[in-house]
Amino acid sequence: MIDFPRWKYALVAIVLALGLLYASPNLFPPQPAVQISANHEARVDAALQQKVEATLDKAKIPYQDVTIQNDRMLVRFANTQVQLQGSDALRLALGDNYTVALNLATTVPKWLQAIGARAMPLGLDLQGGVHFLMAVDQDAVLQKQQQRYLDDIRSILRQKQIPYDAVTVSGNGVQAVFKTAADRDRAMGVIGAETPDLTLADKSTPGGGYALQATIKPDVLQKLAQTTITQNVTTLRNRINVLGVSEPLIQQQGDSRIVVELPGVQDTAEAKKILGATATLEYHAVDTNVNPLEAERTGNVPPEDRLYHMKNGQPIVLKKKIIVSGDELVDASQGYDPQTGLPDVNVELNSAGAAKMLDFTTQNVGKPMAVVYIERVPETSMVDGKEVRTAKTTETVISDATIQGVFGKRFQTTGLSQQEAQTLSVLLRSGSLAAPVDIVEERVIGPSLGQDNIRKGERAVVLGLVLVLLAAAVYYKLFGIVADIALVFNLVILIAIMSAIGVTLTMPGIAGIVLTLGMSIDANVLICERIREELRNGSTPLASIRAGYEKAWSTILDANVTHLLAALGLMTLGSGAIKGFGVTLFIGILTSLFTSVTVTHAITAAIHGHRKLKTLWV
Numbered sequence: 218m219i220d221f222p223r224w225k226y227a228l229v230a231i232v233l234a235l236g237l238l239y240a241s242p243n244l245f246p247p248q249p250a251v252q253i254s255a256n257h258e259a260r261v262d263a264a265l266q267q268k269v270e271a272t273l274d275k276a277k278i279p280y281q282d283v284t285i286q287n288d289r290m291l292v293r294f295a296n297t298q299v300q301l302q303g304s305d306a307l308r309l310a311l312g313d314n315y316t317v318a319l320n321l322a323t324t325v326p327k328w329l330q331a332i333g334a335r336a337m338p339l340g341l342d343l344q345g346g347v348h349f350l351m352a353v354d355q356d357a358v359l360q361k362q363q364q365r366y367l368d369d370i371r372s373i374l375r376q377k378q379i380p381y382d383a384v385t386v387s388g389n390g391v392q393a394v395f396k397t398a399a400d401r402d403r404a405m406g407v408i409g410a411e412t413p414d415l416t417l418a419d420k421s422t423p424g425g426g427y428a429l430q431a432t433i434k435p436d437v438l439q440k441l442a443q444t445t446i447t448q449n450v451t452t453l454r455n456r457i458n459v460l461g462v463s464e465p466l467i468q469q470q471g472d473s474r475i476v477v478e479l480p481g482v483q484d485t486a487e488a489k490k491i492l493g494a495t496a497t498l499e500y501h502a503v504d505t506n507v508n509p510l511e512a513e514r515t516g517n518v519p520p521e522d523r524l525y526h527m528k529n530g531q532p533i534v535l536k537k538k539i540i541v542s543g544d545e546l547v548d549a550s551q552g553y554d555p556q557t558g559l560p561d562v563n564v565e566l567n568s569a570g571a572a573k574m575l576d577f578t579t580q581n582v583g584k585p586m587a588v589v590y591i592e593r594v595p596e597t598s599m600v601d602g603k604e605v606r607t608a609k610t611t612e613t614v615i616s617d618a619t620i621q622g623v624f625g626k627r628f629q630t631t632g633l634s635q636q637e638a639q640t641l642s643v644l645l646r647s648g649s650l651a652a653p654v655d656i657v658e659e660r661v662i663g664p665s666l667g668q669d670n671i672r673k674g675e676r677a678v679v680l681g682l683v684l685v686l687l688a689a690a691v692y693y694k695l696f697g698i699v700a701d702i703a704l705v706f707n708l709v710i711l712i713a714i715m716s717a718i719g720v721t722l723t724m725p726g727i728a729g730i731v732l733t734l735g736m737s738i739d740a741n742v743l744i745c746e747r748i749r750e751e752l753r754n755g756s757t758p759l760a761s762i763r764a765g766y767e768k769a770w771s772t773i774l775d776a777n778v779t780h781l782l783a784a785l786g787l788m789t790l791g792s793g794a795i796k797g798f799g800v801t802l803f804i805g806i807l808t809s810l811f812t813s814v815t816v817t818h819a820i821t822a823a824i825h826g827h828r829k830l831k832t833l834w835v
Contacts, residue, residue: 221822229819239713242325242336249300250322253290272310278303337716340723346480350658353473358652367391377407390432401427445652497543501535503585509534525614540577545570551638560638561631575625588616674727681731693745699820700741707812725798733805740813743769
């Protein structure tokens with residue numbers, strides 16, 4: 218009799234049942250749909266549903282149903298072509314008050330969704346979509362830090378009453394020029410104490426002055442570059458949530474690039490607008506001692522000032538020093554000024570920004586303060602037959618108002634049109650980019666190509682599975698058939714686990730599945746050969762089966778541990794397609810260990826455990 222306890226039978230039955238249950242959602246293909254979400258004051262309600270249905274009926278675009286779920290509306294279509302037509306019609310009809318995004322709606326029954334069962338999400342190569350490679354402008358990061366240290370050093374010198382001739386940006390830092398060596402040495406002491414991120418050194422100047430060179434330390438620059446990438450990845454992820462894209466991929470690549478993949482998105486205009494645009498605010502003091510018209514005419518602007526223009530084209534001179542910038546904003550929402558009824562943006566600052574604003578307004582009540590709206594939009598043009606990517610930056614003073622009272626954490630920004638207020642609040646609420654990003658590579662994968670990849674992948678899996686099943690059944694007879702049954706269950710459990718934990722299936726992932734199917738039969742080969750060896754040594758059939766499983770286990774474990782380490786390396790060190798292949802391979806090795814040993818042992822015990830055998834078909 219083969220020793221196989223009942224609790225193991227129960228374990229095998231439970232695992233197989235759960236595998237079938239959680240793999241079943243993949244039998245329900247997703248349905249093309251358009252997702253509609255409200256921007257700010259707009260609402261998703263029954264009135265909107267009637268407008269959507271009327272728009273589609275008027276354009277004679279067939280749709281299957283319109284539902285409202287979690288403050289979002291989902292319009293389902295029969296195929297991708299109709300989906301694109303419906304998206305264009307709805308985007309035109311609803312305007313800027315709503316975000317219309319392409320999506321794939323699940324068709325999994327609600328009772329399966331209730332227990333956490335869901336279909337495996339498909340990657341860009343299987344589903345279609347857009348791929349962006351974005352480069353972070355590290356020069357802008359350095360310039361921002363230089364301006365910060367320039368302002369800090371000027372402030373320190375004023376507080377300590379140390380006279381200086383000039384403080385300017387120089388190299389990877391700031392240079393301060395003094396009349397005497399004593400002033401320079403004193404400045405070196407106080408600046409070094411308050412700015413540990415700078416390396417200070419003496420420097421001679423052509424005019425015979427005494428200069429102090431403050432250079433940003435290399436490790437500080439490296440840390441700043443990494444922090445910038447991390448913040449931009451987080452910001453882009455928040456912005457993509459506005460688009461309503463399911464299963465997006467946003468990850469760092471190298472030292473200064475970010476990969477963004479949006480499955481299911483075919484119209485890239487809205488995605489590029491949200492991802493590539495950099496919109497933020499800066500608050501500056503107005504220099505009332507300078508005539509802006511004269512400054513514009515002559516070009517003579519004090520070194521601490523800068524000439525801007527209002528929305529109506531009128532010039533205005535502002536202090537270069539930034540009171541509060543967009544990266545200190547916590548929240549922003551579009552609303553309307555209760556006194557004038559005009560659009561505004563309600564701004565909330567973090568603690569650091571609130572302290573700066575409170576300090577400034579306390580000292581400057583009755584003086585003007587301006588709000589600069591900065592927008593950087595990527596543009597693409599053709600030059601000599603080649604695609605050239607540039608960025609257009611506009612800086613406009615949207616508000617110039619006198620500070621009537623002291624405020625800090627919460628206040629309103631006015632002077633915007635409704636569209637500007639809406640766009641600004643979306644971008645500010647989703648996060649301000651730590652540095653501008655440029656789209657340096659763009660690829661669009663059509664849904665038809667994705668479907669073709671799916672068909673090829675299915676054929677590869679089926680062909681690999683059939684060949685392995687036939688080889689095992691022909692060579693090992695009944696034991697080969699048992700191994701085949703376990704192999705099929707291995708595929709089911711693998712798909713169930715990947716679906717349950719949300720692993721995105723890609724073409725490399727399909728390759729990992731095919732490789733797993735081929736590798737998982739190895740354990741059964743080892744078991745069958747051990748059983749054959751025991752039979753040749755004169756053991757009884759039942760004793761040979763027992764010894765075959767016991768003696769083959771250590772070899773099976775050793776072989777799979779090395780495979781697990783390799784898969785773990787691909788998971789942790791790889792990215793993109795390599796990581797997807799490693800994840801699939803890792804999960805497949807674990808499931809094959811269970812099915813190849815435990816499941817086959819359970820089936821073998823059920824067939825042979827209570828029989829008196831004279832020989833074995835192996």
